[in-house]
Amino acid sequence: MARLTVNPTRMELRRLKTRLKTATRGHKLLKDKSDEMVRRFMELIRLNKSLREEIEGEVKEALRSFMLARAVASSEDIEQVLSMPKVRVSIETGTKNIMGVDVPDVNINMPAPEDLLPYAFAGTSSDLDTAVVKLSGLTEKLLRLAEVEKTCNMLADEIEKNRRRVNALEYVMIPQLNETIKYILMKLDENERGNLTRLMKVKSLMEERDAT
Amino acid sequence: MAKSGKIAVIGDKDSVLAFKAVGAETFSPSGQFETNDLVKKLKDDYAVIFITEDLAEQISDTIDKLKTRAYPAVIPIPAGNGSNGFGMRGIRKDVEKAIGADILFGD
Numbered sequence: 550m551a552r553l554t555v556n557p558t559r560m561e562l563r564r565l566k567t568r569l570k571t572a573t574r575g576h577k578l579l580k581d582k583s584d585e586m587v588r589r590f591m592e593l594i595r596l597n598k599s600l601r602e603e604i605e606g607e608v609k610e611a612l613r614s615f616m617l618a619r620a621v622a623s624s625e626d627i628e629q630v631l632s633m634p635k636v637r638v639s640i641e642t643g644t645k646n647i648m649g650v651d652v653p654d655v656n657i658n659m660p661a662p663e664d665l666l667p668y669a670f671a672g673t674s675s676d677l678d679t680a681v682v683k684l685s686g687l688t689e690k691l692l693r694l695a696e697v698e699k700t701c702n703m704l705a706d707e708i709e710k711n712r713r714r715v716n717a718l719e720y721v722m723i724p725q726l727n728e729t730i731k732y733i734l735m736k737l738d739e740n741e742r743g744n745l746t747r748l749m750k751v752k753s754l755m756e757e758r759d760a761t
Numbered sequence: 762m763a764k765s766g767k768i769a770v771i772g773d774k775d776s777v778l779a780f781k782a783v784g785a786e787t788f789s790p791s792g793q794f795e796t797n798d799l800v801k802k803l804k805d806d807y808a809v810i811f812i813t814e815d816l817a818e819q820i821s822d823t824i825d826k827l828k829t830r831a832y833p834a835v836i837p838i839p840a841g842n843g844s845n846g847f848g849m850r851g852i853r854k855d856v857e858k859a860i861g862a863d864i865l866f867g868d
C-alpha cells in the first residue's frame with residue numbers, strides 16, 4: 550500500500566495519528582449504519598415483494614372486468630360516465646427519515662366507499678361497477694406500494710453509497726494512514742540512531758584528541 | 762412538510778381509463794418519446810405516477826434517474842393484458858444493489 554507523501558516529522562506524526570483515530574471511528578460508525586440499513590431494507594423489501602405480488606393479481610383482475618365493460622358498451626359511453634369522478638383520493642405527501650435518508654411518507658384520505666360510482670346504473674354493465682369498486686379498494690394498497698417501493702429504491706441506493714464509503718475507509722484510507730505512521734516512526738527512530746552514533750563518534754574523536 | 766399530492770396514471774387507454782373513477786388523472790401517450798416527455802413534464806407536479814409496465818420498460822432510463830428523489834414515486838403497474846415482470850425485476854435489482862446478491866427470489 551502506497552504511503553502518503555508527507556515530511557517525516559513529529560508534528561506530521563501527531564496529525565496522522567488523529568486522522569487515523571477519526572477514520573477508525575468513522576469506519577465503525579458507517580459499518581453500523583450499513584448493518585442497520587440492510588436490516589431495515591430486508592424488512593421493507595419483503596413487504597414490497599408481497600405487496601407487489603398481491604397488487605399485480607388484483608389490478609389485472611380489475612382491469613379485466615373493465616375491459617369486459619368496455620367491450621359491451623361504446624367507448625364514448627364509458628368515457629362519459631367516468632369523466633366526472635365523484636370521489637377524489639387525496640393524498641398528503643411528506644418525508645420521513647430512515648437512517649438519514651429522506652423517504653416518502655404518504656397519508657391517504659380515502660373517501661367513504663358507498664357513493665363511489667359517478668354514474669347511474671342504466672346504460673353501463675355491471676362489469677364496470679365491479680371494476681371501479683375493485684380499483685378503488687386497490688387504491689390504498691397501490692399508494693402503500695408506491696411508498697414502500699420508493700423507500701426501497703432510495704435505501705438500496707444509500708446502502709450502495711455507504712458501502713463504498715466503508716470500503717474506501719477500510720481498504721484505502723486506514724491502511725494508508727497506518728503505513729505512513731509506521732514510515733514516520735521508522736524514519737524518526739533512524740534519525741535518533743543516526744544522531745546517537747554521530748555523538749558517540751564525536752565523543753570518541755574528542756577523547757582521542759585529548760589523549761594525544 | 763406534508764403537502765397534498767396528485768396521482769397520475771400513464772398507460773394505454775384501455776388500462777388507465779378505469780383509474781379515472783378513483784380520481785386519478787390519466788394520460789395516454791403514444792410512442793416512447795411522448796412517454797418520456799410526459800414523465801418529465803409530470804415529475805414536478807405529481808407525487809405518485811403509476812405507469813404501465815410496457816411503457817415503463819421503454820423509458821426505464823428516465824425512471825432510474827427519478828429513483829434517487831423522494832418524489833415523485835414512479836411505480837410500474839401491470840396493464841390490462843397482464844404483467845410482464847418489469848415491476849418484479851425492479852425489486853430484484855434493488856436487492857442486488859443493496860445486498861450484492863439476489864437472496865429474495867432464489868432462482
